Amino acid sequence: MRRFTPFAILAAVGLALAGCGTSNEPSDDTSTGAENTPEETTAAATDEAETPDDSTEAGGSDVSGDVEVFTWWTAGSEALGLEALQGVLAAKYPDVNFINGGVTGGGGSAKELLQTRLQANQPPDSFQVHAGKEAQDYIDAGQVTDVSALYEEFGLTDVFPQDLLDMLTQDGKIYTIPSNVHRANVLWASVPALEQAGIDPQATTYASVDDFIADLQKIQDSTDLIPLSIGGTWTQVHLLECVLIAELGPEAYLGLFDGTTDWAGSEVGGALEKFGTLIGFTNDDRDQYDWEPASQMVVDGTAVFNVMGDWVPALLDSTGLVDGTDYVWAPAPGTDGVYDFLADSFSLAQGAPHPDGAKAWLDVISSADGQEAFNKVKGSIPARTDLDLAALGFSDYQQQAAQSFATDAIVGSIQHGAAATIQQGNATNDAVSKFTTSGSTDLETFQSELAAAYAG
Ligand code: GAL
Numbered sequence: 001m002r003r004f005t006p007f008a009i010l011a012a013v014g015l016a017l018a019g020c021g022t023s024n025e026p027s028d029d030t031s032t033g034a035e036n037t038p039e040e041t042t043a044a045a046t047d048e049a050e051t052p053d054d055s056t057e058a059g060g061s062d063v064s065g066d067v068e069v070f071t072w073w074t075a076g077s078e079a080l081g082l083e084a085l086q087g088v089l090a091a092k093y094p095d096v097n098f099i100n101g102g103v104t105g106g107g108g109s110a111k112e113l114l115q116t117r118l119q120a121n122q123p124p125d126s127f128q129v130h131a132g133k134e135a136q137d138y139i140d141a142g143q144v145t146d147v148s149a150l151y152e153e154f155g156l157t158d159v160f161p162q163d164l165l166d167m168l169t170q171d172g173k174i175y176t177i178p179s180n181v182h183r184a185n186v187l188w189a190s191v192p193a194l195e196q197a198g199i200d201p202q203a204t205t206y207a208s209v210d211d212f213i214a215d216l217q218k219i220q221d222s223t224d225l226i227p228l229s230i231g232g233t234w235t236q237v238h239l240l241e242c243v244l245i246a247e248l249g250p251e252a253y254l255g256l257f258d259g260t261t262d263w264a265g266s267e268v269g270g271a272l273e274k275f276g277t278l279i280g281f282t283n284d285d286r287d288q289y290d291w292e293p294a295s296q297m298v299v300d301g302t303a304v305f306n307v308m309g310d311w312v313p314a315l316l317d318s319t320g321l322v323d324g325t326d327y328v329w330a331p332a333p334g335t336d337g338v339y340d341f342l343a344d345s346f347s348l349a350q351g352a353p354h355p356d357g358a359k360a361w362l363d364v365i366s367s368a369d370g371q372e373a374f375n376k377v378k379g380s381i382p383a384r385t386d387l388d389l390a391a392l393g394f395s396d397y398q399q400q401a402a403q404s405f406a407t408d409a410i411v412g413s414i415q416h417g418a419a420a421t422i423q424q425g426n427a428t429n430d431a432v433s434k435f436t437t438s439g440s441t442d443l444e445t446f447q448s449e450l451a452a453a454y455a456g
Contacts, residue, residue, distance in 0.1 A: 066097045074102045108429060133418065135175060177362045184341075207334065232289055243274055251371050253295065253411050283297070309402055313397050339409065346361060
């Protein structure tokens with residue numbers, strides 16, 4: 001299968017840039033990086049802030065004051081990841097006081113609350129935003145500042161993959177700095193539950209959604225287990241995008257975002273039907289949960305499967321379960337060879353009350369120490385390419401994920417903002433919620449609402 005680089009994501013997200021790399025190796029072409037660097041005069045908001053003084057030396061900084069950081073990492077491994085970053089902040093910037101402005105909501109309700117604050121001109125200093133189309137919304141609304149100069153200052157232009165830099169660049173400016181890269185299309189399964197259902201734990205790389213459905217049926221017919229655990233609307237959108245990738249293939253999936261694949265066409269219609277069938281195998285109480293309780297059902301062995309991003313292993317491992325023995329993972333059914341990409345990135349908010357603190361934070365999340373500490377706990381892979389994951393003791397899963405990121409076809413996540421704008425994401429969530437809460441039968445309305453969400 002040919003690799004769809006973030007260049008293809010660029011086409012999908014409509015960022016008009018010349019992506020040229022084909023892997024997540026740092027680019028040798030420093031001139032390309034230079035082209036992407038805007039004049040320092042454009043970094044108006046950051047200019048007022050004092051430059052962190054030799055911030056690479058622990059304790060060598062004279063930056064002081066608060067920094068309020070907004071994320072939706074409020075529990076479990078996500079909160080631990082944030083804490084790990086706080087630790088690096090405390091070591092590098094001992095006089096900067098971290099204020100955790102996080103709210104729960106797995107990206108959905110959290111983003112709404114963030115928007116309320118931004119519109120009321122009460123921004124945090126830095127907030128979590130997904131690289132790609134989602135960031136575009138904040139750029140267009142003037143809610144984030146140009147941090148290109150910080151890429152130079154922190155020496156980041158050579159350590160992030162050129163493709164990712166290209167994806168982050170808009171009109172020669174970069175507005176956020178990535179902390180990590182996640183894969184969304186992963187199937188997690190409980191080994192005891194699989195065995196109870198008579199399914200070989202080594203045979204969960206399903207070639208198609210149909211093959212997967214056949215095993216879900218088998219589980220339903222022969223056990224009391226939940227065949228496929230899932231949470232509320234955003235986790236259902238997450239499943240939907242995995243089904244679309246599987247049924248359309250990566251190229252046609254990407255075409256959904258540049259108008260070359262018809263949302264109203266029969267291929268999408270077929271995918272939506274299969275999505276509805278999958279929802280029929282999920283827990284009825286799904287709408288009351290965020291991702292974590294749904295994945296916890298696989299930890300507990302009350303559910304066999306869960307489709308979720310690779311923030312799940314941190315949860316699985318934290319409970320003492322062992323990869324390959326207690327749980328297994330595979331690409332989401334029908335998506336082997338495809339990496340459904342998303343990256344968490346951080347802004348310096350327009351009107352940030354503490355721009356110095358925000359700069360210190362951005363230094364920390366992009367530093368080698370920060371990316372090592374955070375990603376080890378969070379389950380993602382560093383966005384930086386200069387870390388030796390094996391030598392640093394990253395998990396087998398993470399080493400394999402990094403390998404997939406370097407070699408698989410790459411597509412962007414809808415739910416996690418790489419391929420869809422916030423408006424499109426919200427409309428997708430509304431359509432999915434309406435469909436699944438009304439029995440997953442009104443395919444016609446579902447498809448027309450999705451087509452409307454991405455029209456124009
Ligand atoms: C994603 C985010 C991940 C993880 C996940 C679940 O949107 O990018 O880092 O936090 O939500 O909350």
